[in-house]
Amino acid sequence: MSMELRDIGPPDYKKFMHPVLLKNYGKWKSHEHVKPGVIKHISETGDVVYTVRAGIPKFISTESVRFLCDLADKYCDGYLRFTTRHNVEFIVTKEENVDKLIKELEDAGYPVGGTGHSLKAIIHCVGYLHCNLAATDSPSIAKALYEALYDYFKRTDLPERIKIAVSGCLNMCGATNASDISIIGVHTKPPRVIDEVVHAQCSPMELVKLCPTYAIKPKRIKKNGKVITSVEIDPEKCMYCGNCYAACPGLPIHDPENDGVSIWVGGKASMTKQGIMESRLLVPFIPNHPPKWEKVVDIVKRIIDIYLKYAKPDERLGEMIERIGWEKFFELIDVPFTYQHIDDFIFAYKEYRKGISFRFTKHVK
């Protein structure tokens, strides 16, 4: 095999860019939200292009990809792009093509939307479909949410955008650390320890080091007359993160009864206004319940209803909550505030409420 085809790096983007974009590269002047899913980009040169954004499934067959290519050939001179949120974007240089393209997309079942103050594409990781660590199945959760929230993708009259993300586990591959609403898979029991496998395949000292809560200790035991080295897990300290299982098959953590999802709110990745906001815990645990995920859908809908009711114009969910106070939000959403909501990790002290600056809610009878 020829080695000169190694390390060639990414292809040259210029070769894949519509000539109008190349011509106006760095010369854009402003944009307009023409209608849901359509942005008009205006250049200093006077040129105008439209991007038409459509939702696609994250797992997509070549058959469907070819269909998208057909449309791009027909309406966009053979160019298309994808967004950082995994939507497809058609760059249309002829205004009259916009509606035709939209019609074909919609007819084929690809919703056009997700621009401006709308529900954006739901980011999710591969989940059960390709991952060995998933505590929950992110793709099916995303699908269930899309069904329930479909209209919001095509509306642009929300107070601000709503971004939802789903991660199958705490590794957060699905952008769940800073989304308006995040669904994250969680385990709730420590891993089991299969001593023989730990002994044969894993390094106890590595395991000791990678546990964030210092729950793992090495141990030496006798099994069938042989001394083997394994580890012990302190159930008082383990916080079920799955780090150790990721490194060692001898510590299985999957548990159909006790795995499930947590729901988080109020994150924001952009640096605008008060800056980045981290997602924060709303519901610590709901057992897995595919394929409809009714309970998750219900909570998410309630969050959005409150958002639509209380948010001021231009206010992201997290900004709204900060304004009215988290205690007030917990009262409105009527989800129990539990021990799990109180941080007890390294930076926990910073989260304690210093002074008397809280609001009265039903929590203070």
Place this chain on the structure above:
Amino acid sequence: MSMELRDIGPPDYKKFMHPVLLKNYGKWKSHEHVKPGVIKHISETGDVVYTVRAGIPKFISTESVRFLCDLADKYCDGYLRFTTRHNVEFIVTKEENVDKLIKELEDAGYPVGGTGHSLKAIIHCVGYLHCNLAATDSPSIAKALYEALYDYFKRTDLPERIKIAVSGCLNMCGATNASDISIIGVHTKPPRVIDEVVHAQCSPMELVKLCPTYAIKPKRIKKNGKVITSVEIDPEKCMYCGNCYAACPGLPIHDPENDGVSIWVGGKASMTKQGIMESRLLVPFIPNHPPKWEKVVDIVKRIIDIYLKYAKPDERLGEMIERIGWEKFFELIDVPFTYQHIDDFIFAYKEYRKGISFRFTKHVK
């Protein structure tokens, strides 16, 4: 010796309170700042009293105390009190007595002031005068500052109050953790280890535990043929807090060459507005230079000048700095920004500036 005089607790405050105060206890309606050092308290009953506040030295001879008692007898029916900032307060029920009292106080050298938006009494600890831990001498620093800032104690036209505190060491007995300006004694070298004394008088394991930076390790060494237990101090880790010396005379940390003061700004103890604010490091180290403390005085004066120039009405120093930005304040005060200013302790991560929300100053060329 009779044991029934044990554990009697505090005396009954009611016995020490002017009858007019007892009568109006809990009935006060409002107050007015009549002039510097004088507050008029108005009761719902229609009664009116004046408090006249004067500065006194924190170490006070019985001779001087008796003089204050004489004044209280003459103008206040024999009642007086002290404030939580160690001023004396005379409660005057007859308006005509206010100015007479003030005159006698001022004539005797006790400045009347410290009310409203003024420089408040400077809180300081005992320092060299009674403490074994002092890295600097707080009483003389306070005296030097008072001389330089005397007038501010008697003015009430500052943007807001200015609170200064001085602690002889990191123990912060002098309220230095949340004052507008704090002077705090610091060591800058690790303690020396006198093995014999550690062995004879201290517990190595206790020392290991109380060092906040894990700089102390126990050791066993041979000295003159005998095995003794002592400790080792890692100079890379020690942050000179003096905890270990406080517990063990075998670890002397006093060092005339390398002890000195640090200067901190922006603290506030009250829960008003944005709440409590912690004092933050401005100058990491100035060698001790009694009795005039010119360098300390110079920096403090510069801080106050900037405060007077930039603060908006009702704005404490820390609030002003938060508004203009710490980077801007460092530019104005022209004090070098050093490695020491960047937190590197447990909660350090929370202090790093997330995102791009800074202001341009000369630090960014």
Place this chain on the structure above:
Amino acid sequence: MAEILEELKRGKWPSFVKELEKTGDERIWKYYEKCLVDKKPYFGHGGIVGVTGYEAGVIGRVAIEDAAKILPEFHLFRILPPAGLFYKTDVIRKICDWIDKWGCKLLQFHGATYDMQAFGIPREKLDKAFEELAKIGFDLGGSGPDIRTAACCVGPALCEWALIDTLDIYTTLMKEYIFDVHRPRFPYKFKIKISGCPNDCVSAGTRSDFAIIGIWRDEIKIDENALKQYPSETLEMVAKRCPAGAITYKNGKFEIDNEQCTRCMYCINVLNKALRPGDDRGATILIGARARGRYGAFLAWVLVPFIKLKPPYKEIKELIDKILDWWDEHGNPKERVGETIYRLGFGKFLKDIGLEPKPQMVYRPRANPFWKYF
């Protein structure tokens, strides 16, 4: 006196060195002078002294090296003051006479914790001196790993904003815990401070393990007529600075959304003729301040968002007892209660002492995904 001390006698502000001079006790200023010149203190670790039956309240000082010749010992009494730091002159004169007789004519009104301090009582006179002090009606305060002398603001005695009876609470708690003030038995010191309102004139939020802060739960009272006396720039400024965004001032109308208000006192402070705290009064209990601790400075945080406070303050005592028991069991030596809570987890602490978790206890729910189900 050497020049270094002469310098400290000069100037307008009353000089503490002149006070040392007035005691007539040369040893004191000579000792102090040596420290200033040598740039270090000369007290050693000796001088663990006390009065019979107590293990706290006396700070013993024995000088070392050359300084031992100047001022061999220099012990002081921490004296529990009356609530509000109110005195009659007759009792102060008695204190003066007393320290003139037993010590070296030097006092402090007061220490940073709240104690009156009396200097220079020789070791062999400690017991006698204490006995005479007790006869004047005073007791010793705290030191070491005990319940320290509490502190309270002047509160209802002089201030219109007092929402709780700070003086009565101080006195009640000090009486209740007086045994533990004098007999250190905890992991470390435990300080109680009581402020009548969130202005916190006793710095409870920054300097006490257990802070009691008076608050109100209903609406801020507005006197519309008095409000009119304030210039519109003032009203505008107050509305703008309200940290809770609770105030609107538009078209001459000043309105407070009391649901949003976080009781910071600011508007009331500035517009004190027009605004007053509400009538449904009680306290917020905060826990865990330490000026400089193991992990840096700790400020006090919400433990009980709201509690009604009436004599005999049974609930407060029960709460303190539960906290002390828990801390006694779990605390490491030299660990303040807030740090023990932080180390073991605030949630666990709440569970152990039987308090419900409430969103008011934290600014926000957790952002990190490591937690326990318990």
Place this chain on the structure above:
Amino acid sequence: MAEILEELKRGKWPSFVKELEKTGDERIWKYYEKCLVDKKPYFGHGGIVGVTGYEAGVIGRVAIEDAAKILPEFHLFRILPPAGLFYKTDVIRKICDWIDKWGCKLLQFHGATYDMQAFGIPREKLDKAFEELAKIGFDLGGSGPDIRTAACCVGPALCEWALIDTLDIYTTLMKEYIFDVHRPRFPYKFKIKISGCPNDCVSAGTRSDFAIIGIWRDEIKIDENALKQYPSETLEMVAKRCPAGAITYKNGKFEIDNEQCTRCMYCINVLNKALRPGDDRGATILIGARARGRYGAFLAWVLVPFIKLKPPYKEIKELIDKILDWWDEHGNPKERVGETIYRLGFGKFLKDIGLEPKPQMVYRPRANPFWKYF
């Protein structure tokens, strides 16, 4: 298909299960169905696979237990995409043909990092498949403890706010570090993300170890005529919400104090016809994000407040090299660079890599009194 999968095919949103169906490869949906029913995934720890010469870019999956019979292996390629995720249809069709031939007709546009993903290439075909992919002009992306596939926003290609050439920087850096993308040798993964402005459309601040964010240093440009088109409520809202308090809107006059502005983009976003970023452009470099880390989530913080960025981006490469060397030396296994910095001290890190401390790097100077003099 069982009901559980049928349910996921229903509804208006395009169904990924239908896409699985379209591949015609029953093994995939049968496997997935089993996971959903049993509520757990069935991939084990086996399947460490790769293409010759690379140690990254392929995620191997081998099923265990009963599932092994259904879908014995299910490897995927992470493919380095072109900057901006722009494609011509001819090249996409080539990719489709390619995966139809070598894998199982399933793609992802794109993974959360930025890679295109192609599924189901059997172990024995990996090398061949890769060779053909390279012929189409594509290379593999990162996985494991290496420099990961970078990511950039659409930037100057379509967006008026691009203050740096995100696409060019992405391409340059990926070319520069391509060797380290394919050969993991660091303590853990290292992600670079590049956003053209602080809107941060690529989430660099929350999801990358090394974030490059376009900013400007001079004044926001105001088109006064365009400004007049906005209703005064909008202008008022923007002035009120400016996080830096830099905007005043009074008596119809909208003014920006550019010294106060912290470049959050908010006013520009809302008033995009009237306001534009300034002309003195460059980038802020941030360091250390990790979505969920050893200590909880880490967000990226300021490392270099301002740097001019021009090809060939020499300074950026030198900076990255210094950081990688330092991290390589000091980092623990599975420790992202931000965590190594936090553990050893940001000051020490700066000193070691030769950067001056600047107040822009922290919100505030330290509040805790433990520090070193170095």
